[in-house]
Amino acid sequence: MQIYFNFDALFFFFPSEAYDALDPSGNITIKWDVRTWTPDGYVADVTIYNFQQYRHIQAPGWTLGWTWAKKEVIWSMLGGQTTEQGDCSRYKGNIPHCCKKDPTVVDLLPGTPYNQQSANCCKGGVISSWVQDPANAASTFQISVGGAGTTNKTVRVPKNFTLKAPGPGYTCGPAKIVKPTKFLMPDGRRFTQAMMTWNVTCLYSQFLAQKTPTCCVSLSAFYNDTLVPCPTCTCGCPNNLTHPGSCVDPDSPHIASVVSDHGKTNSLAPLVQCTSHMCPIRVHWHVKLNYKEYWRVKVTITNFNYRMNYTQWNLVVQHPNFDNLTQIFSFNYKPLTPYQNINDTAMLWGVKFYNDLLMQAGHIGNVQSELLFRKDKSTFTFEKGWAFPRRIYFNGDNCVMPPPDAYPFLPNSGIRKNVSLIMLMIILLLSVAFHFGHV
Known part of the structure; x- marks a missing residue:
């Protein structure tokens, strides 16, 4: 896994964002790295990073959705799958994994065969919080996209990202093209670079969640x-x-x-x-x-x-x-x-x-x-x-x-003094009684 890095209301909600007073910079970031070009599109690694200190994504896990900007299709996936294939009737022979304009993706379950996995996948959509378990604070799937364009100038970023984890509560902003991610090669001596990278930031609001x-x-x-x-x-x-x-x-x-x-x-x-x-x-x-x-x-x-x-x-x-x-x-x-x-x-x-x-x-x-x-x-x-x-x-x-x-409430000092005085008088009376009883 590669990770880059009063009693008043606690949240202040605005139309497109939320704010947590005890975790002001906490968010979920979706990073989309185009790793290679294909004849009609690209292969990308999509990673969901949980940068929230204490809020995790629990079972039954995350659900990620978006809307394609053009007429893209998903040819294949590793480490994840769409919930519906959609209408792929125009294709003969090699049928895409998903033809929907607005696909919905979920994580694969533990125990998925190795040839269907990607790095850091297959946890049933569960992602730990950043402080509690940073080694498991991300989830990744790989996606092969067709009909997308084959250069930085022809590819269009998806729109209308949604994240359910597992229910509502997160509001995602627009995808923003950022500096391409660098990846360290297995030998630890050389870096490669993504062809193109965009980020999506999602913020949580308890008011939206329930x-x-x-x-x-x-x-x-x-x-x-x-x-x-x-x-x-x-x-x-x-x-x-x-x-x-x-x-x-x-x-x-x-x-x-x-x-x-x-x-x-x-x-x-x-x-x-x-x-x-x-x-x-x-x-x-x-x-x-x-x-x-x-x-x-x-x-x-x-x-x-x-x-x-x-x-x-x-x-x-x-x-x-x-x-x-x-x-x-x-x-x-x-x-x-x-x-x-x-x-x-x-x-x-x-x-x-x-x-x-x-x-x-x-x-x-x-x-x-x-x-x-x-x-x-x-x-x-x-x-x-x-x-x-x-x-x-x-x-x-x-x-x-x-x-x-x-x-x-703590009893006031006057009550405490009165209780102490009464106890002192009882002790003195008992002492006197004991003394005369043994004379």
Whole structure:
């Protein structure tokens, strides 16, 4: 593989682009390299690079589409295939792989015969995020195009690129001709150059991806008995009459048959456990312990979706104390610095072969870890919700936080003093009673 390289809304959406405040330069780039000319066109390598730090393309994978500028056809492909052949009736003998004006391409599956593969293909369309697994952050297929022209002056770039990964959410800009890519030969001593190269940049918008949120956050703390749940109806309502049967009661004796029956229909639509929030994913942040020099947090991610095992899940958390993170247990960690030198954002993900798979809803449908922070005396406090995160993303989507006025509050100093005085009086009375009882 060759790779070149407050609680307000997190995304600002414009007609043709999207912006992620915690990954401002993240995008998916489609690079189209014309490697050789043929009698009626060219052979090209098409590579999809995921330059997003934490948002990956999960199963069932990417789907790439475009519209030809002229009357091009696809003679053959390696490492990918079109979903339809189209009308090739005008051809006799040698029939093209696809004759559609607007072809749609998907990746091949693992285990594809070697003679049908291209370099860095055949992963079922799954592409990892750039930070989590850079070695698998790209996908490539090779395409032989006819009726396209055979020189830089006669070839026309395709139009109207679309990317679904696996559903909507990405908006792609126009193809732009760029400086031809250079490729290092296998001997490592010589470079070759593409005949022609163009790039397409695609940006993600959560608003386009789904109408409702996909995750929520609940909160608790050792210093308060209040459990702050996810806001009611965050991702939908359990008694929604327009979507009957959209959730499953975990205590139902027929739960196994319900889940299996629904699994035969639309595998992309979540089938969630009935809760007050109706979200597929809940993240719980618990302020667990307070030491003299440190404080400790427990993070639990629970999967309420009966249709999804989240492979290579990740969590992005923004909190001002991440610059003082001392230790993290059972999760991987990498600091992100979207605001230059301010280290207040962390990316967390599971340890391979241990907890990198977040199982579907059920008694094992959760993963958890603990974070140990060193106290910064200039900023540390448990008051006014400071110990709770500012933002949380799950798999790149912004999770809904409870309203700040509902956070578990720290009892004020007056209450703490009164409690301490009462305890002191009880101790003194017990001491007096003990003394006179043994005189």
